[in-house]
Amino acid sequence: RKEVEQDPGPFNVPEGATVAFNCTYSNSASQSFFWYRQDCRKEPKLLMSVYSSGNEDGRFTAQLNRASQYISLLIRDSKLSDSATYLCVVNKRTNAGKSTFGDGTTLTVKP
C-alpha cells in the first residue's frame, strides 16, 4: 500500500461545477499536510496547507480528518484555469521535512 494515495481521476467537469478530491495517508505519525498544483510539464507549486481546523482560500477549501487519516480539497465554481494535476503531500515530523507525494489527481475543466 502506498503511503499517500489519491484517486488519479481524471475528473472532467464543466465550468462552474464543484469538485472534491480526497487523499488518504497510512502513517498516523504524519504531522503536516499540503495540496500542491502541477500544470502539465511544470514544477509543482504550493496551493494551500491543510490545518486541523480546516482552511479556506477563495474558492478552495481544504480539510483534514486525522481519525480517518484523509485530507480533502474542494474547488467551488471551477474555472478553466483550474485544470491541472493536484498533488497531496504529507510530512512526518520524524522525517524532518521530507515530504511524501501522492501520485496526483488530474482535473480538466471544460467550457
Added chain:
Amino acid sequence: DADVTQTPRNRITKTGKRIMLECSQTKGHDRMYWYRQDPGLGLRLIYYSFDVKDINKGEISDGYSVSRQAQAKFSLSLESAIPNQTALYFCATSDGRDTGELFFGEGSRLTVL
C-alpha cells in the same frame, strides 16, 4: 529570474554516459532536495541535504550521487545512465521548518536512449 534554477532543462544522452544535473538557488535556504517524477506518478525523493556538510539518501538513491558544493548549489549525478532513469527531475529547497513549503526549480527532462 527563478529563485531555483536547474540546468540543463532538457538532455538526451546514451546508455552508459555520465550526466550531471545542476541546481542553484537564491532563496537562502539550507535544505535542498532532488526528486524524480515519472509519467502519471508523484515525486519520489532521490537525495536531500540539510546543510553543506549533510547528505542523505532518499527512497530511490541507487544509481545516483549528489554533491552539495555550497549552500546555494546541489548537483545530481548519474554515473552511468540507463534507460529507466529517463524521467523529469526536480530540485527543491525549503527553509528548514518541518511545516515548510517546498520551492521547486522548473525541472530537468532527461532521456536516456
